[in-house]
Amino acid sequence: MAQAILTIDLEALRGNWRALAALSEGETAAVVKADGYGLGAAQVARALAQAGARRFFVALAEEGAALRAALGQGPEILVFSGHMLGDTALIRDFDLVPLINNIDQMLRHVEALPGAPFGIQLDSGMNRLGMEPAEWAALRDIALAQNPVLVMSHLACADEPDHAMNARQLQSFRDMTDGIEAPRSLAATGGCLLGADYHFDLTRPGIGLYGGLPFADAAPVVSLDIPVIQTRELQRGETVGYGNTFTASRPSRIATIAAGYADGLLRAMGPKASLMAGDTPCPVAGRISMDLIGVDVTALRQVPESLSLLNRHQTVDVLADWAGTIGYEILTSLGARYTRVYHGA
């Protein structure tokens, strides 16, 4: 088979959750939106439930419904996009908790599902989702009288601990929520690392669980091994791949491996990327194409059956640097064509 193998270490995932949970005295939830950051929401959430997570966050009600089927009754599933038009049946049938973002969603929720649980999302300055201070001031007493299960907000710059925005958002969130009885949450992974002031009653790590920055102590969770289809010898001056962008500067051995940008290996990584054969890095030769990548394996005595792209040395953040993006996008781009192997289930 020419299918690459994506291995997901669920024990490392649980270890990352425990490490982040140990930072805070409050409860620790888990963000499993975007199919568990590309690693499989069902497998990821079940593993985290084993570790002790009892609240899970998703982006869409449709994701919540699929997650409920995987987790069964019990764990709380909260939906960041709130209660959208057309969501009522999913929220009711799959026991989801919408995070209400504005007055329209609030009215929709209490009219369609009176008494059904909900949370509140506040905007503390990111201007993305959630009620702003004025809207919240108008709605606050009515909303709190119905016992929201959570009142939360999200930080825009938590990956930069020294950014002044963090303290501004913290102050804004306190101004909006100090004195309320409902549990409060402000911190995702970045916020977990900003210290106890940011933790409130519940933290909601995402990227750190999956081995990515800003949680520098995270254990890597994914590895990716890509089969070699063919190896060839090049003379000096021969070119490789689309657009002839690689030219052999010496007699070279080129391996063609069976994955490409259709598998989420961002084309922008280009020739900055390397694969590893044991401890030996082997640079990409030429453009990443849809299903295939050329790799310069001249340094190897023997070409193995597969080369490693993601591993302990080449983490999602290393690949992100090559592509000019962030580890989050490397994870969520991981494609559907891999054989996925879960360790530690």
Add this chain to the structure above:
Amino acid sequence: MAQAILTIDLEALRGNWRALAALSEGETAAVVKADGYGLGAAQVARALAQAGARRFFVALAEEGAALRAALGQGPEILVFSGHMLGDTALIRDFDLVPLINNIDQMLRHVEALPGAPFGIQLDSGMNRLGMEPAEWAALRDIALAQNPVLVMSHLACADEPDHAMNARQLQSFRDMTDGIEAPRSLAATGGCLLGADYHFDLTRPGIGLYGGLPFADAAPVVSLDIPVIQTRELQRGETVGYGNTFTASRPSRIATIAAGYADGLLRAMGPKASLMAGDTPCPVAGRISMDLIGVDVTALRQVPESLSLLNRHQTVDVLADWAGTIGYEILTSLGARYTRVYHGA
């Protein structure tokens, strides 16, 4: 619901196939690897079979097996990665035709499945997949005696009609194959547009079917509409999204829409990207995040329920320009979280 809607126009797809088929006197196949360039291999291949396609190309035997289940018996399914270790059962059980890339694959195929159909892939200079002239010279008589169903190669620079590489590869392919009886194929979409010399017995368009360059006359096949979750008013000086990268230079209205890089909307598009409300472009405000994008809708009198990212004006190639990539990657990145609607099935 906050799920974005990806609409795939199968009649436009069939029209593109017919237009490319009309360019050549030979047979016209269809490349449906990478899940039909991200649009759903089963739906795409069934639509193209209705239009008259009888041969389909995939990258991996596993893709071929899934395609056979969708197409049923009859159409020929050819596998670019050839006959890899572990592929034998798939090739046999799903009636796949491996494109043999080297002598190891040839031996594996004739030993494991004597008499089973196969094709030959030659390397005419791209140095990616296929036998080189010397290997082919050694194997040619034995291989041809077993009646390969196709002898093919692939062009490295066909998207650039004036590139000298095209003529060099054509000459190399002719040198390796002139006089043989087996059907020959050299052209993908780019090659279809290079003229009759490049067409041989079979052309194999891919990207052009799906509405992408270099087939400039292609009809767009995909459109993408993303729901607005929330709209807010910003004062001058307020910021939007992660890292505060957008600052309102005037009183502004910002819509938050429910898709992001986890849906394959490449983060690299960033603030170059726009969405459309009818004919009015609305620029992205701030960074594309995992599930959400801020959009400056100040120019609109009324904010609609959804905004359009892919449409007749904003094709996959327009998005590719924004992201610094090619339309192919825009297509194959389209994520799993959309509601997919097929027109013209």
